[in-house]
Amino acid sequence: MFSTYKPVLIIASIVIMTATACKDKNGSADTELKDVALTTTEKIKEPAADYKYGTVDTTAPAPAPIDETNSPKQTPPQNIDWDKKIIKEATLVVEAKSQKVFSDFVHDQVKRSGGYVSQEEQNKSEYKIENITTIKVPVDQFDNLVKSLTSIKDENIVTQKVTSQDVTGEVIDTRARTEAKRQIRLRYLDLLKQAKNMEDILKVQQEIDNIQEEIEAGAGRVGYLTHAAAYSTVQLTFYEILNPSAADNKAPGFGTRILNALGNGMDWLGELLVVLLTLWPLWLLAAGLIWGFRKWRKTRPAPTPKTAP
DSSP states (O other): OHHHHHHHHHHHHHHHHHHHHHHHHHHHHHHHHHHHHHHHHHHOOOOOOBTTTTBOOTTSOOOOOOOTTTSOOOOOOOOOOOSOOEEEEEEEEEEOSOHHHHHHHHHHHHHHTTOEEEEEEEEEOSSEEEEEEEEEEEGGGHHHHHHHHHOOTTSEEEEEEEEEEEOHHHHHHHHHHHHHHHHHHHHHHHHHHHOOSHHHHHHHHHHHHHHHHHHHHHHHHHHHHHHHHHEEEEEEEEEEESOGGGOTTOOOOHHHHHHHHHHHHHHHHHHHHHHHHHTHHHHHHHHHHHHHHHHHHHHSOOOOOOOOO
């Protein structure tokens, strides 16, 4: 009986041994995989902080908070004056107690302000002595000079007028037009080089001359406005009363007007006599002609009367 089941037992034993060997092999394989995983995990280090690629270094200290109270405040943009051209003028009429003292004061103030006197005229009559002065002063000293000339307590300010004119737009426009004409002039110069006959040369040269005149006129206008804006003008008239009773605007009386009329008539008669005496050659010639004509009439024979048939 044992011999009958012997092959079966041998086959069963082989199967059991094969299964056991496979199980042991799988277990050792799992153990080796776990060991390799642990070893690999230990060898992998945490990457260093690299903000370039978005990795955050958790070991670095946190940044300090920003103190907004100590941070500088941004100032709002200001409206900058882009080279404005403003012509300022003042008209002043001052009655001074002493013309000499006030004249010295004016020249001193003009010198202090960096300006100059461009024109000065003095008139004197029995009634008053008067100075008419034109002053040029830098625009940044214009207000100070006007204030100094009108702030004297002892002087009487008769007239005070201040005007200003903004010519910035005119200056910019004139400069642009002048530059455009310069470019046109360059084109005409190129055409002048390409001209082949005398007629074309004369026509192009005439256009160049006209454009050059316009360029010079524009440049002169810009220069005038620039100087007028850089140096303001003060028209100052000051005078001293010498004799109040001899006012220039006092109307003369009736007797004075009669005497003046007689004097004017005598003056006119004298001028007429001078003119008549100046023409004495003409009078002498006229007298000679009259004498000769009368003599000729006396010597001429009388005409004979005609007899009737």
